[in-house]
Amino acid sequence: MDNFVVVSGCSGGGKSTLLMELARRGYAVVDEPGRRVIDAERKSGGTALPWVDLAAFARRAMAMAIDDRAQSIKGEGWVFFDRGLIDAAAALQHATGEPALDALAHSHRYNRRVFLTPPWPEIYRKDADRQHDLDSAVAEYERLLDVYPSLGYDTIILPKVPVGQRAAFVLDMLAT
Template identity: 30%
Template structure:
């Protein structure tokens, strides 16, 4: 069981196609408070409006929007201090910047230290059996594996402890999370 004196905001993260969003949706359906991922919303919005802030067009603008929206998402969630599961956290933006070779700005660095989640972060490992691509997820398997590695490094660099979520059914994953966070 995790200490309760830390922030009650639990990050679920991982590379693309690891079952993270499916798990978040199942947690929501089961009655847990969940905070959706901002990156997919940005991609959908940019595709619908013809914008270029996309990972395959203007990566720098996409990264900046991810940072801005992650801060807003955190601030909105913090208005209610009850426990919540975040579909990715603000450090995911820094991970993305590292993956594409973008310099971590002072603004990104400061945000990563200012907007804190529970010290333990749940990382879902790459899982080839469930991996798929779609209109917003274009990364290949090798990039998914690399993302997982950089994600773990990034969160650890910002003082978080990684807890790997086992490759099990959605309900078994929920039970694992419940046991660990005692909700």
């Protein structure tokens, strides 16, 4: 879907803050599947957590991302996804070696432009759901820098600027 826009990149790089700003401006936003999986697993006492069972976590995130896409088809205008199916498939492939990304090359497409938040040590913070360190976040970012172009996406690195300017940058890039 050409109106489905992924915001991905380095964990702790400001994705969620950017998406909150886009939502404030009236755009449809889909929350990160990974955070929702973690929340559900904590509530149910489950173990599909990235620091316990990364493969199970990634599979749950993939299923949720597919459902998110199906639910978002009804919307008009830009729909911004905080990560999504490709990020989850990349995590599964990294964890297991399964060719999870192969099936995504031609199905479940997003807008060709994918926005990536670069590593930003000055704002990176661990929290209850983000238990990995910055080095692990950077390694994931570097994998995503390879994954998206390999699937035919144009990656656009977001500038390290205040959130309002970041939102304007994204919207300006989509207008061209």
